[in-house]
Structures are given as structure tokens and as C-alpha cells.
Amino acid sequence: MRMFRYWSLKWKFFSVFFVCVFLPILLFGTLIYQKANEAVQLQTVKSTEAALDKVAENLSSTMQSIEDITSYLIFSEDMRAYLQAGSSPDQINSLYPLEHRITGFAVFHLTSKPYLHSITVRSLLESRELHIGPSLQDTQKQKYEALAKKADGSPVWSESYSIQSYSYENVEHVVSLYRLIKDINNVNRRIGMATIRLNTKRLYQLVKTDALDGVGELFIVDTHGRIVLHPDENLIGTKNENSLVTEMADERTSAIRKQSTQQQLYITKQIPGIDWNVVARVDQAKVATGLSGVVNITQVMFIVTMALGILALIGFYYTTLRPIQLLTAQTKRVGAGDLSAKMPVRSNDEIGQMSQWFNHMTSQLRLLIDHKYVMEIKNREAELQLLQNQINPHFLYNTLDMIRWNARLENALGTSKLIEQLSKMFRISLSRGKTWISIKDELDYNGLYLTLQKKRLGRSFSYTIFYEHTAAQALVGKQSLQPLIENSIQHGFKLRKKPGHLYIRCFQEEGNLVIDVMDNGKGFEGEDFEKLKKSGYALKNLEERLQLAFKGHASLSLKKLEDGGAWVRIRHPFVTSEEKIEIFMKEEEANDS
Structure with missing residues (x-):
């Protein structure tokens, strides 16, 4: 060594x-x-x-x-x-x-x-x-x-x-x-x-x-x-x-x-x-x-990799090693007292910057040695700022409102209604940047979404939404239900001959908010629900959000209905303000510490 x-x-x-x-x-x-x-x-x-x-x-x-x-x-x-x-x-x-x-x-x-x-x-x-x-x-x-x-x-x-x-x-x-x-x-x-x-x-x-x-x-x-x-x-x-x-x-x-x-x-x-x-x-x-094919592929890979390695070696030599060797030689000249040594600058990378600073150093040494006072040192700093114009969200749903009224003027009432529902969905989804919204707003948003899906699917799809009046102001993670609804429509009802029906209900139980999403689709594959939750992106993401906010006080469970279909239940503490959610998070952080 x-x-x-x-x-x-x-x-x-x-x-x-x-x-x-x-x-x-x-x-x-x-x-x-x-x-x-x-x-x-x-x-x-x-x-x-x-x-x-x-x-x-x-x-x-x-x-x-x-x-x-x-x-x-x-x-x-x-x-x-x-x-x-x-x-x-x-x-x-x-x-x-x-x-x-x-x-x-x-x-x-x-x-x-x-x-x-x-x-x-x-x-x-x-x-x-x-x-x-x-x-x-x-x-x-x-x-x-x-x-x-x-x-x-x-x-x-x-x-x-x-x-x-x-x-x-x-x-x-x-x-x-x-x-x-x-x-x-x-x-x-x-x-x-x-x-x-x-x-x-x-x-x-x-x-x-x-x-x-x-x-x-x-x-x-x-x-x-x-x-x-x-x-x-x-x-x-x-x-x-x-x-x-x-x-x-x-x-x-x-x-x-x-x-x-x-x-x-x-x-x-x-x-x-x-x-x-x-x-x-x-x-x-x-x-x-x-295995001759494997041998040939291995040989080709070896030759190609070696060729690329040699090219990289040559490139590294001319872009890095040779400038360093030249810089070493010029530094030896300065050490010997020859302040006229100068490095050629061919790039703006670290080697090029080092060459520039070497040239600047020798120049300063010459000036100091020749007793010349530098009166002014100009430092040029160029800063380019990229301005990103963000579209005002109000501009988008105001534009949708304008299109809706224009559709009404043209007597396209059906189109006007759909645009109005889409505008409401967009307005709720913004929610002024909030992460948690009331269960009523969440169900209104998904109700609009299901209405649009009903318009697209026709008689092959129906839905029912129920929630207790006392649970209307409970907070829930924004867009927590839409992934579950999309799973039912895209996977549960796929290739099913009978009409699909989706049932959503929300109620308060023992200080908890309980949300059930049930369908009459083909149901879950297999009985290992824990594995299903880990393999499915929507279920995995939803459970991580619940655990991040409430830790062990929240749960996501999967069941199979007796008559066929899937049943997903969300349970977490009944809270009406984000301050209470922060209290749960702080308590868990204190316990972890």
C-alpha cells in the first residue's frame, strides 16, 4: 500500500x-x-x-x-x-x-x-x-x-x-x-x-x-x-x-x-x-x-464493455489525467520561480476552473511582485432566475363556469350539468390546499365523481351513499375514498355480466369514524388480505396515510361478502379539527422518543 x-x-x-x-x-x-x-x-x-x-x-x-x-x-x-x-x-x-x-x-x-x-x-x-x-x-x-x-x-x-x-x-x-x-x-x-x-x-x-x-x-x-x-x-x-x-x-x-x-x-x-x-x-x-448463445452473448458483452471501458479510459486520460499532469508541470515551473507559467483553459468543469484559478494566482503573484496595486477587482456574478408562472386555480374553475353558462345558452342542458359537476369536483379537490376535509365534502366530491361514472356506464352501474348526520363534520383525509371507488369500478366490475352496485356508508361508533365501501363485484383474490394491502398501491398508500396520522388508533380492513363482492372498512378516531389530529401525531412522537 x-x-x-x-x-x-x-x-x-x-x-x-x-x-x-x-x-x-x-x-x-x-x-x-x-x-x-x-x-x-x-x-x-x-x-x-x-x-x-x-x-x-x-x-x-x-x-x-x-x-x-x-x-x-x-x-x-x-x-x-x-x-x-x-x-x-x-x-x-x-x-x-x-x-x-x-x-x-x-x-x-x-x-x-x-x-x-x-x-x-x-x-x-x-x-x-x-x-x-x-x-x-x-x-x-x-x-x-x-x-x-x-x-x-x-x-x-x-x-x-x-x-x-x-x-x-x-x-x-x-x-x-x-x-x-x-x-x-x-x-x-x-x-x-x-x-x-x-x-x-x-x-x-x-x-x-x-x-x-x-x-x-x-x-x-x-x-x-x-x-x-x-x-x-x-x-x-x-x-x-x-x-x-x-x-x-x-x-x-x-x-x-x-x-x-x-x-x-x-x-x-x-x-x-x-x-x-x-x-x-x-x-x-x-x-x-x-449454451452457445449464452457464451456468444457473454463474449459480446465482454468485448463491448471492454471497448467502452477503454474509450472511457482514453476520455478520462485526455479530460482529466493529462490536464493534471500539465498542471503539475506548470506548478513546478512556478516553484522554480518562473511566474510566466500558464494553463490552457479548454472547459468550464473543475479542471478548467482549477486552471483558471492557477492562471489567476500566477497573475496576482506577478502583480504583487512587480509592486503593482490592483485598484479595483471586478467580480462578475451572473444569476439566472427561472420564473415559473402558476395558473391561478380560480381561473380554471371560473373558466368551467363560463363554459357551463355558454352550454346553457346553447340549450345543452345535459352538457351544462356535467360541466357544473366537474367544476364542483375541481373546486372541492382544491380545498384551499387542505389535507383534511369534512366527510360531507369528501362524499359530495365522490358523489359528483360517481354521477359522472354513472353517466358513462349507464344501467350497468349504480351507487348508494349514506352517512349519519352526526358524522357529517368529521374530518377525513382528502380523496381517501376515490382510489377504493376506482378499484371497484375498474377491477371489481370488470367482465361482470350483472350490473355493478357500489355502497358507501359512514357512521360514528365508540368514538371512531367508520367508513365502509362495499360492492357486488368479483371480490378479492385469495384470503391473504395483508398481502393484498401491501401489493396494491391504493390500499398501501391509504393505510400509510392513516398510520402516519393516527398510528395504532386507525385501521384498514378487507373482507369478502357472502354473496360475492369486496368490503373495505376504514376506522380512525372521530375528529372535527386538524388540531386534534396534530395532538395524536405529537403523542405518538412522544411515545416513540
Whole structure:
């Protein structure tokens, strides 16, 4: 710090610029990028989890609908008759209508569910099989039928495997549901086997999501980590090479894991009702590329700010540092005895004034040294006074009176009446600069205002004003009620079909003046009235005025009417002179002190 004292202004300024401008910009830019990256990564995780929930729900619903088809086959009389029919000619003849109805049922589902590949029903009592769909060779048939028999009627889902389709001479990947069919009249009697095959490519198209486009991929694995559904058909049926995915699938629960070495994020969601997991792989590096806009903006801001900072540095140097350096050099000349030193004056700011005074000082020194007496010193002081002409308030409402009489002469009585009411409103609002007016004057003023509003709104608005005779001379803050009335008209009655009605009443109660403003509008939103008072400018301002005058003796309360609408109540001490209000304020000041 001591060394800093001996630096020149130039180096001090450069140091301050580097520490206070350059470094903060660099640090804030880096911090903004890091926070933005964290926010984007977090949002990606949340959106991916939501997408996986939707995929799991859709896939679970789809699988359940397939199991429901096999349940229908179990309880179908036509299916039981077909599976139990013998080989006699009469029984064989009865098979044709049964096959027709069963085929119709199967074709309906094949056409309404495009992901269905085929449906096969085989009798275990006779050498009979009904296949609806493309002709195929199912090499996994015996394996899963054996598992279905062990399941004894429960659905058995296969892994994803390939089948040879004779119709199209190509290989397709399917996931099959095998289910043993029993005689419902004798549950120990096994009569058939139902097989429903789902095309994995079409099934994936049904459940896939666009949430991971460009940043990752979504696929389905079983509990052993084998891929069931995947956008790349070549990977279907193979085991996922990532051990982390296999570990997460084996846990049979939802999880989030991060593979730091490859910057990959894996999110799994278990599918209800089936031992499958939806896996989402998110490439965090690709997610970060989405922040290129933030990086570019940060770089542009950095460059622009630095350019502006350098311009400010140059400007400060030529307008401040250089004149100070020149003044230092001229002062050294004076110190050496050269009184001819003179500063150029290029501005009228502090530097220019300092230069002027330096020149004046050297001039005075020269005069004193040369024994010249200054006979007269002329001090010129220029003061410019801006005169602001204020319009006489009486001129305005006198002009309104003149317009009103002119309207009457032109037989425009309605216009004359409105102008007269506006003139009265203006006359009351002036109130000779008073802050407090009688409740009667305040209600007269708002009555005129409501009359004008009634003229504008017509039958859709009405009002009622009531006050006790004993409360007429009580003082109230000028224009305390108008903000509440405006709130009712502008917000309470907005978009209301029924006519709006405003009710104002004033009365004396236990030494207090009570003013109620009620309407039949839509009422207040929510039940937190204290929050409403703080958020609304009119209510907040009104409460501050009451507390400033009466402190804890005044209150502003909000209520909801049972039939709908808002109720605002003002309560403060009943006073008839401003001196009493000042007494309240002085008492509170004494208590505070």
C-alpha cells in the first residue's frame, strides 16, 4: 500500500480499471456461464424425468391393453368352443363360424393397434391353430409356451427376438405375450395357448418422446440389461454394453446416475406391471452446446464493455489525467520561480476552473511582485432566475363556469350539468390546499365523481351513499375514498355480466369514524388480505396515510361478502379539527422518543 502512494495517477487509474472493471467482467461472465449450464442441465433432467414418466405410463397402458385382449379370449365362449371342438365332421363344420368371429375380433385389434404384428391361438386338445396376421416362422415359440405353462394362466412377456416373415420375406423384431388358456368351468383343464406379437419398431414409435432429440436417446431394457426397444433395430435383443445401465436395470427401480468419464447421464424409470425399464441417455456435452448463445452473448458483452471501458479510459486520460499532469508541470515551473507559467483553459468543469484559478494566482503573484496595486477587482456574478408562472386555480374553475353558462345558452342542458359537476369536483379537490376535509365534502366530491361514472356506464352501474348526520363534520383525509371507488369500478366490475352496485356508508361508533365501501363485484383474490394491502398501491398508500396520522388508533380492513363482492372498512378516531389530529401525531412522537 505504501508503494501505491508513489505511483503516478496514470498507473493508479490503470490498476483500478483492471481490478474494478476487467476482472469483475471476466469473473461475472464465467459465473453466468456456469450458472446457466447448471440450470440447463437441471432443466434437462427434470424434463427427461417427466418424459420418462409419460413413456412408462403409455407403455404400461399399452401392455395392459394387450393382456386385456388375452383375458377376453379366456372368457370368450367362441374361443372355448373353438379350442375344445373335436375332429368329427359335425364339429369341424361348426368351426367355420367360430373362426370367422374370432378372426373378426383379431382383425379389429390388428387394424386399430398398428403396433400389433399378429395373433395366434392354438388348441392343446386338438392339432388345430388359428393364425391372424402375416405368415411367419417363430423360433422362440416352444421356449415361451413352456414358460407360459409354468405360469399357469398368468401373462408371460418374452424378450425382444426376431422372426422370419414369409409374406414379406424379411426379418422383423417382435415382443410376444404368451398366455395359457384354461377352461373356466374346470380350471385344471388346459385347452389352448394364445400368442400376441408386437412389432418393436412400431411400438417404439408409439411411446418415444421428442424431449431427447439432439441431446441423447431413449430405449427400453429388461432386468438383465437386454435391449427390448431401441431406435436402432440392430441393437434390439442384444445386451447393453454399458455396465451402469445393466446395474440400474437390475435394481428394478427408478434412478439417476452420472458417468463422469464420458459425460453421460443415465436416467431410468421402471415400467409398472412389467420387468422393463425406460432408459434415457443424456449427452451433457451436447446439452452444453445449447449454451452457445449464452457464451456468444457473454463474449459480446465482454468485448463491448471492454471497448467502452477503454474509450472511457482514453476520455478520462485526455479530460482529466493529462490536464493534471500539465498542471503539475506548470506548478513546478512556478516553484522554480518562473511566474510566466500558464494553463490552457479548454472547459468550464473543475479542471478548467482549477486552471483558471492557477492562471489567476500566477497573475496576482506577478502583480504583487512587480509592486503593482490592483485598484479595483471586478467580480462578475451572473444569476439566472427561472420564473415559473402558476395558473391561478380560480381561473380554471371560473373558466368551467363560463363554459357551463355558454352550454346553457346553447340549450345543452345535459352538457351544462356535467360541466357544473366537474367544476364542483375541481373546486372541492382544491380545498384551499387542505389535507383534511369534512366527510360531507369528501362524499359530495365522490358523489359528483360517481354521477359522472354513472353517466358513462349507464344501467350497468349504480351507487348508494349514506352517512349519519352526526358524522357529517368529521374530518377525513382528502380523496381517501376515490382510489377504493376506482378499484371497484375498474377491477371489481370488470367482465361482470350483472350490473355493478357500489355502497358507501359512514357512521360514528365508540368514538371512531367508520367508513365502509362495499360492492357486488368479483371480490378479492385469495384470503391473504395483508398481502393484498401491501401489493396494491391504493390500499398501501391509504393505510400509510392513516398510520402516519393516527398510528395504532386507525385501521384498514378487507373482507369478502357472502354473496360475492369486496368490503373495505376504514376506522380512525372521530375528529372535527386538524388540531386534534396534530395532538395524536405529537403523542405518538412522544411515545416513540
